[in-house]
Amino acid sequence: MSETHARLAAALARIPYAGFLGVSAELKGDELTLSLPYGEHLVGNPLLPALHGGVVGALMELTALTQLAITSKSEHFSKTIDIGIDFLRSGRPVETYARARVIKIGRRIANVQAEAWQHRRSEPIAVLHGHFLVADDVANESS
Amino acid sequence: MAAGPPLYGAGDDVFERVRTMMQWTPQGRALGLELVRIDNGKVLGRIPYRAQLAGDPESGIFAGGVITTLLDQVCGMAAVVAMREPAVVATIDLRIDYMRPAAAGRDVFAEAHCYKIGKNVAFVRAIAFEDAPENAIAHAASAFMVNSNSGRRIGANLRGNKP
Numbered sequence: 138m139s140e141t142h143a144r145l146a147a148a149l150a151r152i153p154y155a156g157f158l159g160v161s162a163e164l165k166g167d168e169l170t171l172s173l174p175y176g177e178h179l180v181g182n183p184l185l186p187a188l189h190g191g192v193v194g195a196l197m198e199l200t201a202l203t204q205l206a207i208t209s210k211s212e213h214f215s216k217t218i219d220i221g222i223d224f225l226r227s228g229r230p231v232e233t234y235a236r237a238r239v240i241k242i243g244r245r246i247a248n249v250q251a252e253a254w255q256h257r258r259s260e261p262i263a264v265l266h267g268h269f270l271v272a273d274d275v276a277n278e279s280s
Numbered sequence: 281m282a283a284g285p286p287l288y289g290a291g292d293d294v295f296e297r298v299r300t301m302m303q304w305t306p307q308g309r310a311l312g313l314e315l316v317r318i319d320n321g322k323v324l325g326r327i328p329y330r331a332q333l334a335g336d337p338e339s340g341i342f343a344g345g346v347i348t349t350l351l352d353q354v355c356g357m358a359a360v361v362a363m364r365e366p367a368v369v370a371t372i373d374l375r376i377d378y379m380r381p382a383a384a385g386r387d388v389f390a391e392a393h394c395y396k397i398g399k400n401v402a403f404v405r406a407i408a409f410e411d412a413p414e415n416a417i418a419h420a421a422s423a424f425m426v427n428s429n430s431g432r433r434i435g436a437n438l439r440g441n442k443p
Contacts, residue, residue: 151337152334152335152336152337152343153331153332153333153334153335153337153343154332154333154334154335154342154343154345154346155343156332157310157332157333158345177306178306178307178309178310179306179307179310180305180306180307181305181306181307181308182305182368183304183305183306188307189305189307189308189349189352189353190349190352190371190374191307191345191348191349191350191351191352191353192307192345192349194345194348194349194352194374195343195344195345195346195348195349196345198344198345198348199343199345214335214336216378216381217344217378218377218378219375219376219377219378220344220348220375220376221373221374221375221376222348222371222373222374222375222376223372223373224370224371224372224373224374227370
């Protein structure tokens with residue numbers, strides 16, 4: 138495990154809500170994948186059953202925030218300004234994955250996109266785009 | 281005015297009916313989501329504060345995902361309340377603007393209102409806050425597919441989507 142990976146795993150492990158969901162992280166180079174194993178507590182509609190939309194959104198937001206910290210080499214998570222989530226398919230009761238792409242890091246605002254999928258990467262169950270306030274340690278460096 | 285069937289949100293027992301729907305959701309139960317009140321089509325929900333749901337162990341502030349799930353849930357309930365008969369709703373999209381972080385240690389409320397419902401789509405807005413909607417944590421705007429099973433068996437849209 139690289140030093141970056143260890144730091145990242147530690148940072149995520151410190152987030153109580155990530156533990157509540159059951160999220161784990163894998164970093165290849167500078168690309169992060171978050172995995173969310175299926176758990177009964179994640180279900181929104183038990184009849185289908187389908188994952189709660191809020192959980193899928195939360196997974197993508199966590200991915201976006203963590204990927205932004207990696208890309209901007211920040212020790213801190215940014216603050217979320219806004220997010221837009223498009224739901225494309227029902228989240229089935231299986232493991233879900235998410236990756237994010239930092240589109241732009243400006244002096245104050247970063248634009249990040251994320252997607253979540255299950256069996257096939259080419260069939261995302263949801264996508265997210267968001268704006269985040271760039272963490273102070275990054276903003277000071279680039280100003 | 282045409283005499284259609286009464287709204288699902290009409291009647292004395294709507295609070296109990298919607299509360300039952302919310303309790304039916306395992307994620308809602310895991311988070312401890314509660315229905316507080318339904319007033320004039322406005323659905324007020326609450327999530328009791330728990331450090332386990334913090335997004336940052338130092339500040340203890342609720343993770344954004346908790347607020348997202350609360351808003352998604354109350355928006356969906358507001359769409360149901362606006363219907364003539366209860367039907368499965370599915371979120372098409374959800375946009376959330378964060379005005380500020382939630383206050384650590386405080387319960388968060390969210391009030392949702394369906395301002396337009398058609399045959400296929402319901403449009404819902406919601407506000408998350410601790411004390412008053414004027415001092416909002418977040419504003420949400422969402423669209424829901426109404427009758428998302430289109431009269432077919434529930435889950436029919438999942439067929440052909442097997443791994």
